[in-house]
Amino acid sequence: MAGYHAKQTGWIQDGDSWYYFDPSSGEMVTNKWEQDSNGNWYYLGSDGKMVTDKWEQDSKGNWYYLSSDGKMANTDDFNLNSEHNAIEALSGAMPIAANVYSAKDSSAKECKILVGAQVESAKPSDNLNSNSKAQTGWRRDSDGIWQYIYSDGIAKGWMKDKDAWYYFNSDGKMVSNDWIQYKDDWYYLDNNGRMQTGWVDIDGKQYHLDPDGKMETGWQNIDGNQYYYFYSYGEMASNQWIRGSDGYWYYLGYDGKMQTGWQKDNGKWYHLDDSGKMQTGWKDIEKTWYHFWSNGEMQTGWVTDGKLWYYYDDSTGKSQIEWIKDNKEKWYYLNSDHTIKTNWQEIDGIWYYFEPNGEMKTGWIQDSEGKWYYYDKSSGESQTGWIKYNNNWYYLYSGGQRATGWAYLNGSHYYFNSDDEMQTGWIQDNGYSYYLNDDGIMATRQWIKYGNGLCYVDSSGKMQTGWYENYYFYSDGQVARGWTRVGDDYYYFDKSSCNMLTDTWIQGENENDWYYVGSDGKMLQSTGRNFNGIRVGFNAYGVAHIFEDTGGDAQYNDDVTNAIFMIFSGGVGGTAEKVVYSSAEKFGLKWVSNTGIKAGKNFKDHFIRHKGLLEKVTGKKYPKYKTDGQEFLNDIGKIIEDGTVKYVGKGTLKKGQPAVNIYRGNGITVVAKEDGEFVTIIESGQGLDLGIQMVE
Secondary structure (H helix, E strand, O other), X not given: OOOOEOOOOEEEEEOOEEEEEOOOOOEEOOOEEEEOOOOOEEEEOOOOEEOOOEEEEOOOOOEEEEOOOOOEOOOOOOOOOOOOOOEEEOOEOOOOOOOOOOOOOOOOOOOEEOOHXXXXXXXXXXXXXXXXXXXXXXXXXXXXXEEEEEXXXXXXXXXXXXXXXXXXXXXXXXXXXXXEEEOOEXXXXXXXXXXXXXEEEEOOEEEEEOOOOOEOOEEEEEOOOEEEEEOOOOOEOOOEEEEOOOOOEEEEOOXXXXXXXXXXXXXXXXXXXXXXXXXXEEEEEOOEEEEEOOOOOEOOEEEEOOOOXXXXXXXXXXXXXXXXXXXXXXEEEEOOOOOEOOEEEEEOOEEEEEOOOOOEOOXXXXXXXXXXXXXXXXXXXXXXXXXXXXXXXXXXXXXXXXOOEEEEEOOEEEEEOOOOOEOOEEEEEOOEEEEEOOOOOEOOOEEEEEOOEXXXXXXXXXEOOEEEOOEEEOOOOOEOOEEEEEOOEEEEEOOOOOOEOOOEEEEXXXXXXXXXXXXXXXXXXXXXXXXXXXXXXXXXXXOEEEEEOOOOOEEEOOOHHHHHHHHHHOOOOOOHHHHHHHHHHHHOOOOEOOOOOEOOOOHHHHHHHHHHHHHHHHOOOOOOHHHHHHHHHHHHHHHHHOOOOEEEEEEEOOOOOOOEEEEEEOOEEXXXXXXXXXXXXXXXXXXXXXXXXXXO
């Protein structure tokens, strides 16, 4: 249709083809670009047909793409798809579009359609400028993937841009954030597509790429001074044992570096030599010997080579000497020459004991001679002095030996039984009894309560039996009180002071029975005696029953009171009770209560002045001296016996006076002499009582 004139101008369709006729000349347009009223460009080929789905080149050598509707494609046109074929110009290789191969066939006489492997996805929207002109250099395709456009095609495989290498797949798409295998090696492209070298962190795993970008495997010396190990898939080994081709084991730390020296893994110690090799067997490390099992694990605790001993701390692995506490909480002492201490050893001036296996003993230890020693349970030190163990007290001499039997310590005597336990209370030794106070000290010159009675130990600590000074002690050691038979004789011992009474009258349980003890303390029996010119007889039981006037016949009467009455009253008037008191005064006899308390020379005065104090305690009344004095005296003895007032010791009423017995209780203080003679009764905590000076 060249040179064809149409009656109609503008766009005309003929079959499937469109033509354009110049409105002014009416001629069909060929080999020319035309723009419609909407600004769209079209290209009319040499045959006048509107070009579709093809590339066309302008007079300046720029290429443009014509879509299926004939419009020139631009960057906003997304109609290009894989169904559109790429074309090649007569001039040979040309830049077609991203991901499109160009055929470099210089013998081509005309544009030809590329087919087969030469044709790729035709989506060149990002490779066209606003004028649909094909661009060169870096461009993104419609999927946002980078491509590189040459003037004669697109980049594939490796491409270096400036100082960086990139890799494009066979479709021209740039690889990023991924590994690629090239020949026998692997390379990694980062998110910018740049080939990486050196250290690369991928999902928390470390890799190393050589200067050419090749992924490294196996042992690698990096930076010339540090070894790393990379698995066959390139990942760096860390916190891991690796067995080398030489058969040795090596350890890679948390940072992947091959370790040397001491290494702790899962609580076990290992040692790696300077080349990183795991050690086994005996090794001398910095002048200290260590032993490693065949698996490299250092043996901790006690290790011996048969002669010498070594101990390695479980937590640090360090060899220790001197004091060692093992994981069983046992103590040992290892000499610097690695021999272990046994038996008795003095260390820094303190004695210790070690078993044959070296274990330090604590607690009680007995030596070959049977002597006992005590070693502190925490420190193991030999103890001296007093120690309490299982509620028993023991004493250890300066040499550590445990005291046994009698021991004189700090000025006092103590006794330790066959188990070396300190004793208290009564003990028997060599036929003698001794008393040990609650603190273990042997009592001397001391009254000891024993059952319901009292015992006495002398200056040697021995419990007394038989006669001692003015006392008598039964075979069990209890002091005699009241009437006591010794041999064939009877003696009377004050029930309070326990002193033997002499030269005094004793009233019997029957108030009309009277007895008399002489200067030797013996009760008069089957005999007579003159008292102020009056002859008194005593029957075989010691009861006074015969009174004689020096010029008259003897009067026989078992009732002494009545006998006295008959002698001094002529048998006329009075009562026996009254006669007793008056007769006693006339005869100069001493009143004695049936409890052993007797009246002193000032008894009457003290009775009158202080009887009110006793009345408050007993609840009785003592109106008159003559009629109530004896009962007063009896009741003084009773409150001493029943504990209403208790013996508190000896004291003096005034400076320079002899010591007397002091009893206190219920607000009163009773004072009596050693022989039982009543001295006084006073109010406790008041007046004269405040002046009492205790001496025992």
